[in-house]
Amino acid sequence: xxxxxxxxxxxxxxxxxxxxxxxxxxxxxxxxxxxxxxxxxxxxxxxxxxxxxxxxxxxxxxxxxxxxxxxxxxxxxxxxxxxxxxxxxxxxxxxxxxxxxxxxxxxxxxxxxxxxxxxxxxxxxxxxxxxxxxxxxxxxxxxxxxxxxxxxxxxxxxxxxxxxxxxxxxxxxxxxxxxxxxxxxxxxxxxxxxxxxxxxxxxxxxxxxxxxxxxxxxxxxxxxxxxxxxxxxxxxxxxxxxxxxxxxxxxxxxxxxxxxxxxxxxxxxxxxxxxxxxxxxxxxxxxxxxxxxxxxxxxxxxxxxxxxxxxxxxxxxxxxxxxxxxxxxxxxxxxxxxxxxxxxxxxxxxxxxxxxxxxxxxxxxxxxxxxxxxxxxxxxxxxxxxxxxxxxxxxxxxxxxxxxxxxxxxxxxxxxxxxxxxxxxxxxxxxxxxxxxxxxxxxxxxxxxxxxxxxxxxxxxxxxxxxxxxxxx
Amino acid sequence: xxxxxxxxxxxxxxxxxxxxxxxxxxxxxxxxxxxxxxxxxxxxxxxxxxxxxxxxxxxxxxxxxxxxxxxxxxxxxxxxxxxxxxxxxxxxxxxxxxxxxxxxxxxxxxxxxxxxxxxxxxxxxxxxxxxxxxxxxxxxxxxxxxxxxxxxxxxxxxxxxxxxxxxxxxxxxxxxxxxxxxxxxxxxxxxxxxxxxxxxxxxxxxxxxxxxxxxxxxxxxxxxxxxxxxxxxxxxxxxxxxxxxxxxxxxxxxxxxxxxxxxxxxxxxxxxxxxxxxxxxxxxxxxxxxxxxxxxxxxxxxxxxxxxxxxxxxxxxxxxxxxxxxxxxxxxxxxxxxxxxxxxxxxxxxxxxxxxxxxxxxxxxxxxxxxxxxxxxxxxxxxxxxxxxxxxxxxxxxxxxxxxxxxxxxxxxxxxxxxx
Numbered sequence: 001x002x003x004x005x006x007x008x009x010x011x012x013x014x015x016x017x018x019x020x021x022x023x024x025x026x027x028x029x030x031x032x033x034x035x036x037x038x039x040x041x042x043x044x045x046x047x048x049x050x051x052x053x054x055x056x057x058x059x060x061x062x063x064x065x066x067x068x069x070x071x072x073x074x075x076x077x078x079x080x081x082x083x084x085x086x087x088x089x090x091x092x093x094x095x096x097x098x099x100x101x102x103x104x105x106x107x108x109x110x111x112x113x114x115x116x117x118x119x120x121x122x123x124x125x126x127x128x129x130x131x132x133x134x135x136x137x138x139x140x141x142x143x144x145x146x147x148x149x150x151x152x153x154x155x156x157x158x159x160x161x162x163x164x165x166x167x168x169x170x171x172x173x174x175x176x177x178x179x180x181x182x183x184x185x186x187x188x189x190x191x192x193x194x195x196x197x198x199x200x201x202x203x204x205x206x207x208x209x210x211x212x213x214x215x216x217x218x219x220x221x222x223x224x225x226x227x228x229x230x231x232x233x234x235x236x237x238x239x240x241x242x243x244x245x246x247x248x249x250x251x252x253x254x255x256x257x258x259x260x261x262x263x264x265x266x267x268x269x270x271x272x273x274x275x276x277x278x279x280x281x282x283x284x285x286x287x288x289x290x291x292x293x294x295x296x297x298x299x300x301x302x303x304x305x306x307x308x309x310x311x312x313x314x315x316x317x318x319x320x321x322x323x324x325x326x327x328x329x330x331x332x333x334x335x336x337x338x339x340x341x342x343x344x345x346x347x348x349x350x351x352x353x354x355x356x357x358x359x360x361x362x363x364x365x366x367x368x369x370x371x372x373x374x375x376x377x378x379x380x381x382x383x384x385x386x387x388x389x390x391x392x393x394x395x396x397x398x399x400x401x402x403x404x405x406x407x408x409x410x411x412x413x414x415x416x417x418x419x420x421x422x423x424x425x426x427x428x429x430x431x432x433x434x435x436x437x438x439x440x441x442x443x444x445x446x447x448x449x450x451x452x453x454x455x456x457x458x459x460x461x462x463x464x465x466x467x468x469x470x471x472x473x
Numbered sequence: 474x475x476x477x478x479x480x481x482x483x484x485x486x487x488x489x490x491x492x493x494x495x496x497x498x499x500x501x502x503x504x505x506x507x508x509x510x511x512x513x514x515x516x517x518x519x520x521x522x523x524x525x526x527x528x529x530x531x532x533x534x535x536x537x538x539x540x541x542x543x544x545x546x547x548x549x550x551x552x553x554x555x556x557x558x559x560x561x562x563x564x565x566x567x568x569x570x571x572x573x574x575x576x577x578x579x580x581x582x583x584x585x586x587x588x589x590x591x592x593x594x595x596x597x598x599x600x601x602x603x604x605x606x607x608x609x610x611x612x613x614x615x616x617x618x619x620x621x622x623x624x625x626x627x628x629x630x631x632x633x634x635x636x637x638x639x640x641x642x643x644x645x646x647x648x649x650x651x652x653x654x655x656x657x658x659x660x661x662x663x664x665x666x667x668x669x670x671x672x673x674x675x676x677x678x679x680x681x682x683x684x685x686x687x688x689x690x691x692x693x694x695x696x697x698x699x700x701x702x703x704x705x706x707x708x709x710x711x712x713x714x715x716x717x718x719x720x721x722x723x724x725x726x727x728x729x730x731x732x733x734x735x736x737x738x739x740x741x742x743x744x745x746x747x748x749x750x751x752x753x754x755x756x757x758x759x760x761x762x763x764x765x766x767x768x769x770x771x772x773x774x775x776x777x778x779x780x781x782x783x784x785x786x787x788x789x790x791x792x793x794x795x796x797x798x799x800x801x802x803x804x805x806x807x808x809x810x811x812x813x814x815x816x817x818x819x820x821x822x823x824x825x826x827x828x829x830x831x832x833x834x835x836x837x838x839x840x841x842x843x844x845x846x847x848x849x850x851x852x853x854x855x856x857x858x859x860x861x862x863x864x865x866x867x868x869x870x871x872x873x874x875x876x877x878x879x880x881x882x883x884x885x886x887x888x889x890x891x892x893x
Contacts, residue, residue: 085588085589118527123521136535139534142527142656143524144525144527145525147549307547308548328541328545329543329544330543330544
């Protein structure tokens with residue numbers, strides 16, 4: 001009987017690898033930057049492991065693709081907040097990676113207590129990577145009116161201008177956060193947990209594997225959490241713009257791997273950005289451009305933020321722009337300018353072993369099989385629309401948070417994914433059966449919005465300057 | 474592959490729909506005769522409508538069906554309505570506020586997530602709201618109206634339990650709990666924890682005595698309640714307005730000869746109630762309830778308008794009523810067999826018979842004929858119409874629809890004779 005376990009990438013990888021080493025699992029390749037996601041144990045021949053983005057793990061264990069998983073309790077609770085009947089068993093607190101989720105507000109804000117929040121008559125905006133926990137907090141605190149902004153990341157840079165509160169992870173007992181944020185309420189304490197699928201837990205004999213983890217824990221001395229190690233000691237971004245004057249243009253720039261090409265383009269346009277990319281994690285770089293305020297956020301989050309008027313302009317990808325429009329067809333945002341860099345194709349991918357060459361044969365195959373077609377994607381709405389438009393019949397969308405190619409073939413049948421060269425896809429023994437569209441970086445904004453003349457002029461100048469630079473490429 | 478019904482939902486079969494319509498009909502008849510007007514509010518409402526008043530408990534709010542609409546990019550969520558009263562109050566504020574008095578009723582479904590999926594997540598309610606009047610007689614009107622509907626449905630063994638939100642609130646205010654503790658206790662009572670109040674440990678003897686007396690009212694005669702103000706007027710004057718209001722209402726119910734029980738600790742679902750709460754049970758099962766909610770309309774941004782209302786739970790009543798006991802006499806059914814060339818004549822005569830009060834059905838094949846008395850063959854050549862009486866095994870020939878009607882009339886006459 002095989003035992004399948006889902007192991008985390010990211011913040012808990014180091015300590016989890018150490019634990020499993022002490023447990024003598026003999027996993028090779030469970031390291032930072034691992035390029036192959038399937039691992040075998042030398043000690044337990046019936047054990048197979050796969051590496052996932054941590055947020056995917058509770059979902060994968062709950063749906064029964066994995067018997068066991070290791071991830072932060074925060075992501076388990078995030079799932080349970082929305083789906084309380086998920087068949088998950090919290091088997092063991094692994095006691096590393098300890099932290100807490102805090103609801104934080106800007107020090108300059110008046111929302112210092114839950115009572116103050118309850119008294120507020122306007123909508124309270126809460127930004128978080130944990131939208132379900134944020135919503136459940138709002139309901140439990142009996143907030144009268146609230147909007148939850150689900151985010152891919154960088155929640156700490158949203159207050160005070162773009163959100164009233166953010167729900168973010170921090171160290172245990174943390175009292176001050178980057179960007180001059182202070183905790184209003186501690187929502188949850190967490191640490192790494194071993195979790196199990198309930199039915200596996202009730203039916204499978206996993207005693208030996210579990211005992212080895214126990215041994216690993218006993219021999220391991222308590223370690224500092226990875227969160228406290230990676231957090232920059234210095235508090236950065238202490239002086240955010242408090243007041244956004246009516247004629248200041250609010251610009252969102254991408255974090256991650258789009259930073260350098262973005263910087264290059266802006267430099268070419270004669271726009272200077274200081275501290276971007278920032279080695280200290282500063283997300284509010286400054287610029288020589290007058291009347292422009294910049295924040296660095298996730299490109300995935302930009303369309304929703306622009307639609308809500310939190311930013312006037314943003315440099316994101318057409319993929320994320322369309323993902324937003326497919327969810328909200330009446331959203332006011334438009335693509336103002338294609339930027340030519342960050343070119344990727346959005347493709348439909350299946351396992352090489354599947355006897356399918358295009359979407360039509362996939363449709364046929366899906367019609368013949370009884371089980372629903374599992375479609376994994378970071379682009380939930382693009383994937384949903386693709387499945388709908390192509391009549392894929394009975395299908396289920398599995399949201400993923402990266403490294404989606406690892407899902408095929410055992411945890412999904414179809415993948416909607418971006419690719420630059422197709423090499424990663426080939427390396428994972430996958431093949432492309434359809435191209436949905438091509439995506440490049442683009443500048444988005446709300447074309448229907450009315451601004452005062454100064455701001456209108458500034459936006460116009462910015463677009464024109466960028467356009468000249470783009471045409472030059 | 475078999476297409477499955479969504480978990481936590483139910484189908485209503487023709488037999489169940491007959492029960493449904495019977496209850497709905499009795500409820501509508503009564504409401505209309507008491508001068509209430511029917512309304513219907515949308516299934517979708519903004520979640521904000523239900524959070525804005527701060528009245529629904531977190532445990533209820535965590536069970537609403539909420540989602541982002543196609544234009545929900547602002548994060549504004551919509552819900553499948555989890556409650557009937559709040560939308561009715563919204564409608565009143567929207568478009569009826571100039572009316573001094575609004576007497577409204579509705580038959581609506583509400584949606585509440587139920588984890589196991591064994592109970593239905595879509596529930597039907599017959600609701601009535603009396604908006605604009607704060608008197609005790611208005612509360613009594615609603616109680617009696619609810620009881621009348623149940624009586625009309627032939628239900629017996631109805632138990633009426635009375636409590637008073639004003640009294641519970643006054644009591645909670647006296648407990649000197651921290652705001653957090655008070656909210657918690659409040660939520661426990663709302664979620665149906667009848668022991669919650671009894672568990673509170675009180676230091677002040679006066680208050681302990683009061684609490685014991687109030688909780689002990691359960692099942693006691695009216696005299697006990699009537700004597701309480703004399704005990705409390707010195708020590709707990711805050712209780713007086715609510716207590717007097719409660720006594721007033723109970724006195725009126727006494728005068729009407731209503732059977733009731735006082736049970737102060739049961740406050741399940743009284744979330745937005747401020748005054749009397751009444752709950753209806755049959756055989757220990759809750760079948761409806763209501764009460765006074767004077768604060769709701771102002772909390773929702775309306776004027777300072779008092780209101781009260783009730784709802785009967787249709788799903789529960791459906792399993793309690795006896796269909797045949799209250800079934801209306803069925804009009805006579807006639808099965809019409811039409812020759813294709815006589816289709817025009819066939820459809821014509823069917824329409825004529827329906828206008829005359831008969832159920833006229835075409836034979837399409839597959840219908841059960843054995844338990845049916847009348848069949849009518851329609852053809853192009855003489856005899857144009859042949860009426861067959863399957864009970865008496867007779868056939869009649871006819872030329873016109875009127876002749877058929879006359880024959881049917883005679884046939885029914887025969888029937889009466891034979892049963893007399």
